[in-house]
Amino acid sequence: MSQEKSVSFLKLFGRLFRILWINDKRYTIVSVLLCAAGGFATAANTPVKQYFFEAVENLSSNNHINLVISLGIFWGIFTLITLLIQGMSDLVMEDLGVRLGGFLGRDVNRKAANLAPVCYEDNKILDSMNQAYKGVEQSKEIIQIFMMLAAFYIPYFMFFSVYLYRIHPVLSVGIVLVLLPTLGGQYIRTRYYTGLENRVAPVRRKMEYYQACIADRENGKETRLLGAVFFFRELYKVSALMFQKESWKTERKSSLVELGLRLLSLLVYVMILGLMYQYLIRGNLGIAAFAAILTSIDQMFNYMDYVGYYIGDISTYISAVTNTMAFMELPERKGTSVELSHYDIEFHHVFFFYPGSKKPVLQDVTLSISEGETIAVVGENGAGKSTLAKLLLGLYLPEEGEVLLGGWNTKEISPDSVFQKASGVFQNFQRYKMTLRENISISETDCGQEELKLNQIVKEVNLEEKSEGLPKGIESMLAREFGGSDISGGQWQRVAIGRGLYREHEMIVLDEPTAAIDPLEESRIYLQFASLSKGKTSVIITHRIGSARLADKIIVMDHGTIAGVGSHEELLENNMVYRTMFEAQAQWYQ
Secondary structure, eight states: OHHHHHHHHHHHHHHHHHHHHHHOHHHHHHHHHHHHHHHHHHHHHHHHHHHHHHHHHTHHHHOOHHHHHHHHHHHHHHHHHHHHHHHHHHHHHHHHHHHHHHHHHHHHHHHHHHSOGGGGGOHHHHHHHHHHHHHHHHHHHHHHHHHIIIIIIHHHHHHHHHHHHHHOHHHHHHHHHHHHHHHHHHHHHHHHHHHHHHHHHHHHHHHHHHHHHHHOHHHHHHHHHTTOHHHHHHHHHHHHHHHHHHHHHHHHHHHHHHHHHHHHHHHHHHHHHHHHHHHHHHTSSOHHHHHHHHHHHHHHHHHHHHHHHHHHHHHHHHHHHHHHHHHHTSOOOOOBOOOOOOOOEEEEEEEEOOTTOSSOSEEEEEEEEOTTOEEEEEEOTTSSHHHHHHHHTTSSOOSEEEEEETTEETTTBOHHHHHTTEEEEOTTOOOOSSBHHHHHHGGGOTTOOOHHHHHHHHHHTTOOSOOSSOTTGGGOBOOGGGTOOOOOHHHHHHHHHHHHHHSOOSEEEEESTTTTSOHHHHHHHHHHHHHHTTTSEEEEEOSOHHHHTTSSEEEEEETTEEEEEEOHHHHHHHOHHHHHHHHHHHGGGO
16 A cells, blocks of 8 residues: 555656646756755755864864865855755746646646536536646645655755765664654655545535625625525535534644654654764764764754655645546547538437436437528426537537437537537526627637627627617626626627627527517517528527527427427427417416
């Protein structure tokens, strides 16, 4: 077990160092050399002091005053250079840690973007992602400690041990005996804190969510209106107490072990001082060497304490950074890169389960959508409409059965191939804190902004007129936090639809993005949508039967199954589920 942990420890350092090496080789080399030079120079300070003390000791007999002065000046200059190197090394190490955090954070973001979208429905993967970002924050601390241990303290202790060995072998053995309890204690801390991080990650994610419910700009207003601040505060308090309880249990165990081992180190330290005194009395150790070692040994033991603290810090950070590396190993969704020539869609006996669920959201779904058709999907809440939309767009992959897009199985082709000419607008669309121009053009960043097309889309979704929320028209900032203003929910829905239409597409899905728009305005937008998407595969998911009537055909969903397919008239006559929905909604307008 010890061997396995040691290999894992070194492997982690190797991976972090490799990230630095690949991204900034020259700076990494300079950092290592500076740190190593600081270690050797610090250790070399002891023999330099010894030579100076010996010269002072022999001054009365030899009268070599010039030699003493020269050695004193050399010692002073050497000490000054050593301090300068140490200062530069500390500065470079700090900067190296910041660089690593940037490199690793970029890689984690890239990994998160390449995971299959359904992973965001899995609480275990969300916990893993939370741990990964926590590890990014702590990776800079880890690499600084690793580099200091490998490039500064190891050279220092090696040089100092050789120096003591040449004076007397037992002294160098004493250093090892002092260092072993320190390393053993921190090994135990590492094991304790690895388990702690795995236990508290879900609790920490809950704490962050409860805090957002209280203080976040998006959630805070409703929380206060409902009088729910106390409710979320109590949930946060309970989670924080759980977090603190787990942390305290781990800290208490590791501290007791560390205290015992430090007492052992102290005993060895006293023994070394006793041995040095004995060697001095017997004449095995000169006064100059005794003075040099005595003035340096406190520094050496302080450095050992630093090593202990550093390894202790590693034990608290290593599990988070290890989880970051584990997150980086999660499988990504891949597939063959193809160029789709048409956008016919076929579902063959499709079943879909959300992660951790034993009940299928979609079951035995078979349907066909021809290229260029406008399809409406209707059904009660929970019927599986939104899940169907995500399968249509290739965001999700079926557990059983197959979805064919342009004749290609979505399980076999790359996500880029699926998404290259697809667009969608969802119920929970993003409200980017940027200008109106950026909010719309962000859907097609590869080819730059097309001004004529952008202005046309803004006009089509009725956002071109300046208003209180859009004082600068298309250049208006849609965020109070950045000096802009808020717009209404209905305007935001127009922005989202405009974003979906601006993207170059051969297939587009609107998944109930018009809930905040009145039925007449919704019908107008959908008619414009149908006109703009003419000749392209278009799917409108809605709970309003009136909006569904503009489609070429309507798909009725009920409890995850296809309950009917046909025109409005055909379904009204032959489909009980559709007729019941129509009659219920008709009463709203009577």
